[in-house]
Amino acid sequence: MRLVFLGTAAAEGYPAPFCTCPNCQRARELGGRNIRLRSSVLINDDLLIDFCDLVPAAAFYRVELSKVETLLITHNHADHLWAEQFFLHAHPFTRVPVPEMAVYAPRDAIERIRRLSERTPEEARYSLHPVSAGEHWTRGRYHFWAVRATHSTEEPLLYIIQDGEKKVFYSTDTGRYLPETWERIKEHTFDAVIIDETMGTIPTGPRSGHLGLDAVIEYRQLFAKEGLLRPGAHFIAHHFSHGANPSYEELVSLLGEHDIEVAYDGWRLEL
């Protein structure tokens, strides 16, 4: 399985456009891995998760999405679903034939697409498939499982994905897992876990809709203790907010000693 991180920031991007806090200013000075678009990942050229900063990602990280056959939307927030941009998948904005893109999303996100996309599914060659927490389905070589996130939209989802060889857990935009979610997670073992680390040094409260460094470190230990990490598994933090996350290098030193990797934009990871 090949992963390409198209974006690794929270909703405001990093640096945030209207912000001159020390973290944003430092990111502007340092550049490189400190510059982050909104979170999204491409798997094996044909599976895309979330749908926001695709234009800058395609330009800056030299990827093309013409082979994408499946799009998973985690939840109904604009930094994960920029519903207006389905026109990109239609002529004349693509001048090559593209496969139909099956979009799996929670119902409230499907509604957002129906409301905001100027292009119909026929015009832009996509199809809409509502999914709920607890569902398992297949498409092509992939198996998918949806579990419920702890987050502020109507039905936020996290996805477990298997491509026939490897299994990953895409766990963005969630606070601490609900008991029923944790029970479902424990039915799997993973080659990679990509986990929300929005809040940085801010302690993760019981009702938070995101995780900070403290909870990510706890979960790394818990996943290992429960035997959910396969040999050589990657445990990767992403979805960084400028608010309380320091530079890339500082995150690497804070998380590296706990065997947690720090995602960055344009990272190509082979599992």
Ligand SMILES: [Zn+2]
């Ligand atoms: Zn987000």
Ligand SMILES: [Zn+2]
């Ligand atoms: Zn800032």
Ligand SMILES: [Zn+2]
């Ligand atoms: Zn969100």
